Amino acid sequence: MSDLETFREETRSWLEANCPAEMREPVRDEEDIYWGGRRATFKSDAQKSWFDACVAKGYTVPAWPKEYGGAGLSPAEAKVLRQEMTRIKARIPLSSFGIWMLGPALLHFGTEEQKKHFLGQIARGEIRWCQGYSEPGSGSDLVSLQTFGEDKGDHWVVNGQKVWTSYADQADWIFCLVRTDKEDKYKGITFMLFDTASEGCSTKPIKLISGNSPFCETFMEDVKVPKSYGEGIPAYVGEINRGWDVAKYLLGHEREMISGADGGNTGTVGSAMSRHAAKGGDELDPVLRAELAMFDVDALAYGAMGEKFLDEIKVGKAHPAQPNMMKYAGTELNKRRHELMMSAGGSRSLEWESEETSGGKPSRGWLRTKANSIEGGTSEVMLNVISKRILDLPGS
Amino acid sequence: MPLYHDEDQAMLADTATSFMADQGNIKDQLRHWRDRDCPDGFGHGLWKQMAEMGFTGMLVGEGDGGLGMGHVEAGIVLEEIGRNLTPSPFLTSSVLAATALKHGSNDLKGRYLPGLIEGDSVFAVAIDETAKHRPSRITTRAEKSGNGFKLSGSKSFVIQGASADMLVVAARTSGSDEDDDGITLFAVPKDAANMSHNSVRLVDSSMATHTKFDGVELDGDAVIGEVDGGREVLNAMLTAGRIGAAAEGVGVASGAMDITVDYLKQRKQFGKLIGEFQALQHRASHLYSEVEIARAAVIKAQQLLDGGSEKAELMSSVAKAKVAKTAGLAVKEGVQMHGGVGMTDEYDIGLYMKRDRALQEFLGDAYFHANRVAEMSGY
Ligand SMILES: Cc1cc2nc3c(=O)[nH]c(=O)nc-3n(C[C@H](O)[C@H](O)[C@H](O)COP(=O)(O)OP(=O)(O)OC[C@H]3O[C@@H](n4cnc5c(N)ncnc54)[C@H](O)[C@@H]3O)c2cc1C
Numbered sequence: 012m013s014d015l016e017t018f019r020e021e022t023r024s025w026l027e028a029n030c031p032a033e034m035r036e037p038v039r040d041e042e043d044i045y046w047g048g049r050r051a052t053f054k055s056d057a058q059k060s061w062f063d064a065c066v067a068k069g070y071t072v073p074a075w076p077k078e079y080g081g082a083g084l085s086p087a088e089a090k091v092l093r094q095e096m097t098r099i100k101a102r103i104p105l106s107s108f109g110i111w112m113l114g115p116a117l118l119h120f121g122t123e124e125q126k127k128h129f130l131g132q133i134a135r136g137e138i139r140w141c142q143g144y145s146e147p148g149s150g151s152d153l154v155s156l157q158t159f160g161e162d163k164g165d166h167w168v169v170n171g172q173k174v175w176t177s178y179a180d181q182a183d184w185i186f187c188l189v190r191t192d193k194e195d196k197y198k199g200i201t202f203m204l205f206d207t208a209s210e211g212c213s214t215k216p217i218k219l220i221s222g223n224s225p226f227c228e229t230f231m232e233d234v235k236v237p238k239s240y241g242e243g244i245p246a247y248v249g250e251i252n253r254g255w256d257v258a259k260y261l262l263g264h265e266r267e268m269i270s271g272a273d274g275g276n277t278g279t280v281g282s283a284m285s286r287h288a289a290k291g292g293d294e295l296d297p298v299l300r301a302e303l304a305m306f307d308v309d310a311l312a313y314g315a316m317g318e319k320f321l322d323e324i325k326v327g328k329a330h331p332a333q334p335n336m337m338k339y340a341g342t343e344l345n346k347r348r349h350e351l352m353m354s355a356g357g358s359r360s361l362e363w364e365s366e367e368t369s370g371g372k373p374s375r376g377w378l379r380t381k382a383n384s385i386e387g388g389t390s391e392v393m394l395n396v397i398s399k400r401i402l403d404l405p406g407s
Numbered sequence: 408m409p410l411y412h413d414e415d416q417a418m419l420a421d422t423a424t425s426f427m428a429d430q431g432n433i434k435d436q437l438r439h440w441r442d443r444d445c446p447d448g449f450g451h452g453l454w455k456q457m458a459e460m461g462f463t464g465m466l467v468g469e470g471d472g473g474l475g476m477g478h479v480e481a482g483i484v485l486e487e488i489g490r491n492l493t494p495s496p497f498l499t500s501s502v503l504a505a506t507a508l509k510h511g512s513n514d515l516k517g518r519y520l521p522g523l524i525e526g527d528s529v530f531a532v533a534i535d536e537t538a539k540h541r542p543s544r545i546t547t548r549a550e551k552s553g554n555g556f557k558l559s560g561s562k563s564f565v566i567q568g569a570s571a572d573m574l575v576v577a578a579r580t581s582g583s584d585e586d587d588d589g590i591t592l593f594a595v596p597k598d599a600a601n602m603s604h605n606s607v608r609l610v611d612s613s614m615a616t617h618t619k620f621d622g623v624e625l626d627g628d629a630v631i632g633e634v635d636g637g638r639e640v641l642n643a644m645l646t647a648g649r650i651g652a653a654a655e656g657v658g659v660a661s662g663a664m665d666i667t668v669d670y671l672k673q674r675k676q677f678g679k680l681i682g683e684f685q686a687l688q689h690r691a692s693h694l695y696s697e698v699e700i701a702r703a704a705v706i707k708a709q710q711l712l713d714g715g716s717e718k719a720e721l722m723s724s725v726a727k728a729k730v731a732k733t734a735g736l737a738v739k740e741g742v743q744m745h746g747g748v749g750m751t752d753e754y755d756i757g758l759y760m761k762r763d764r765a766l767q768e769f770l771g772d773a774y775f776h777a778n779r780v781a782e783m784s785g786y
Pocket residue numbers: 141142143144145146149150151152174175176177178226382385386387388389390391392395
């Protein structure tokens with residue numbers, strides 16, 4: 012048996028022993044997702060035991076090195092673990108912007124002490140992070156951001172406003188883009204890390220069309236950010252004034268995450284929707300069935316793309332700008348998926364609060380997907396990046 | 408297995424890329440034969456060269472004198488054929504017929520495989536009977552007659568039928584027209600009496616035949632596989648052929664996209680390169696994304712088939728449908744972004760459009776395969 016097959020066997024029995032049945036059921040609501048953090052509570056014993064087992068094994072961040080709380084798996088092993096978790100429909104033990112966004116940036120740009128300090132906290136779900144990038148005047152044109160940090164020697168005094176900060180009201184810390192040099196647009200931004208409980212930092216939730224309020228306006232009024240949190244642990248990632256490089260690197264990972272390349276966005280809808288229709292005493296309209304079939308072709312093809320992209324990116328074979336393509340294609344696909352689900356669901360899917368729809372899950376979910384092609388960079392911006400960096404088109 | 412080419416495959420891709428660009432390019436092959444009204448629609452010289460490269464018998468088992476390679480490798484060659492619009496019997500002979508012959512007797516293999524491997528023979532496949540691909544319905548009949556069979560009926564759109572030294576014919580030996588069972592595959596030699604071809608040239612300059620069988624006498628040893636058990640061989644042949652056609656289609660799509668993106672960097676209007684206009688940039692970038700996804704679907708299907716997975720059939724239809732849509736988009740956007748010159752015979756983009764149209768239809772179009780995906784998914 013090859014090493015990989017041995018690993019697969021071991022993984023299977025480990026999952027069998029450690030992933031409770033309850034954690035193999037589909038996620039029904041926000042509470043089924045564990046985000047960690049200082050204020051986090053577990054919804055059930057099963058959720059806690061699954062989380063604890065994964066932390067102990069390094070499986071909240073399987074591909075990170077062991078010294079930073081991971082399991083040090085090779086790309087091939089990580090793929091096997093992913094496949095085996097998908098096979099038994101295991102839930103993700105810990106969802107976290109720390110894992111998906113800040114972690115990769117720290118692994119790449121962080122100092123050794125910084126990695127040990129912050130990555131461990133992330134892996135163990137101790138600190139919940141939020142992302143302070145967008146501002147009211149700086150969305151797609153992010154580099155024009157104005158939040159300013161005045162240099163006071165051993166600390167900065169930060170003033171400004173962020174917007175669309177997802178879960179800022181529930182997060183413990185923020186990774187925040189702050190202008191530290193007004194003269195240089197690109198080389199005048201510092202990638203800062205600070206506690207959202209710092210004096211002068213406040214958040215205000217924004218209500219979305221889906222009726223939920225997962226994101227906030229974040230205000231910073233004379234927030235004091237020390238330059239260091241101890242020996243070898245600067246309060247910024249990379250260098251002062253060179254945060255734009257870190258910001259862009261992180262965006263690559265964010266886009267990869269939103270794209271659903273890891274299998275989060277490969278679901279077909281035709282067979283579920285036809286069963287759903289049959290259950291309600293309906294039958295799929297033949298033209299709708301045809302659209303579902305064309306969609307399923309695209310979804311299965313995208314599934315192969317996700318697998319190929321992850322295989323390639325791990326060995327440096329993917330174009331560095333490929334996450335932008337994945338994000339564009341994956342989010343447009345997801346929007347189409349939910350449009351079709353709404354159509355197939357008929358009037359039932361319009362119910363906003365009913366028990367049958369678990370509180371309007373179809374319609375709220377459908378509305379939420381509209382943000383997919385906006386958050387993390389819009390589809391139009393993705394197409395601009397592909398034009399410039401991959402197709403090398405002039406003047407873009 | 409990771410979804411990219413391993414070292415050997417990457418080397419083969421380099422070889423195939425330069426060989427096809429040098430020898431199989433549009434000027435020297437497609438335009439050359441088309442402008443001479445070649446009745447075959449392809450060049451035998453190139454076929455011989457492809458044999459010397461080891462391409463023609465790449466799917467044939469090593470025990471039978473071939474290279475024993477898989478569909479990832481065949482797809483590498485097909486993608487370059489697609490990119491160069493190279494007219495060649497590779498897909499029908501080296502993929503479809505070679506897959507059928509894997510199920511043939513040693514006698515049949517001995518009779519036909521050496522010619523394929525040497526590049527001396529060309530094979531065709533005769534499955535369709537109407538203008539749309541519908542292999543579930545086979546009405547051509549083979550009646551028992553002495554030790555052999557007597558074949559009657561007709562096949563349509565047999566690609567390179569008149570050039571073929573042997574045709575793989577799917578016929579009914581029992582049951583009724585729509586039955587799954589009762590199909591038998593035959594290897595019908597070129598010179599069989601009572602077989603006649605009516606040749607037609609298609610939009611992409613390739614040649615096809617409407618072939619009639621008026622009581623064609625066949626020996627029992629012309630049977631490929633089992634009598635009445637041909638459906639399985641037919642399906643294997645179709646799955647391989649569809650994945651192959653999808654690989655060729657990715658080549659067509661990439662070729663069309665590449666020359667279009669190049670054109671955007673050369674043509675000036677309004678004092679600017681037209682590639683500076685965001686309206687065109689976004690469409691080109693969308694196309695790039697679709698081509699990438701189509702290529703991923705194809706390599707996934709190839710690997711599943713090579714690995715003997717039962718999911719290969721589903722993925723073959725996903726790949727064929729996705730590629731049909733994508734290559735269709737590539738050639739339509741290509742002609743449009745070329746403006747007026749895109750409509751001229753002098754520019755190659757129109758040739759891509761024609762080839763894509765023919766390839767989309769071959770072995771089932773996007774609608775046929777999307778419907779199959781739905782059926783295989785239970786709706
Ligand atoms: C659900 C959700 C969660 C989010 N979470 C976070 C978060 O946690 N942290 C954070 O910092 N931000 C977050 N964002 C913000 C997000 O990154 C921005 O919304 C996004 O970058 C777009 O900026 P904008 O909203 O200002 O739109 P604008 O930039 O004003 O864009 C408006 C329209 O113009 C188009 N456009 C803009 N520039 C161009 C161009 N050059 N070419 C063509 N078209 C163009 C856009 O594509 C868009 O269609 C979130 C957004 C959403 C919807």
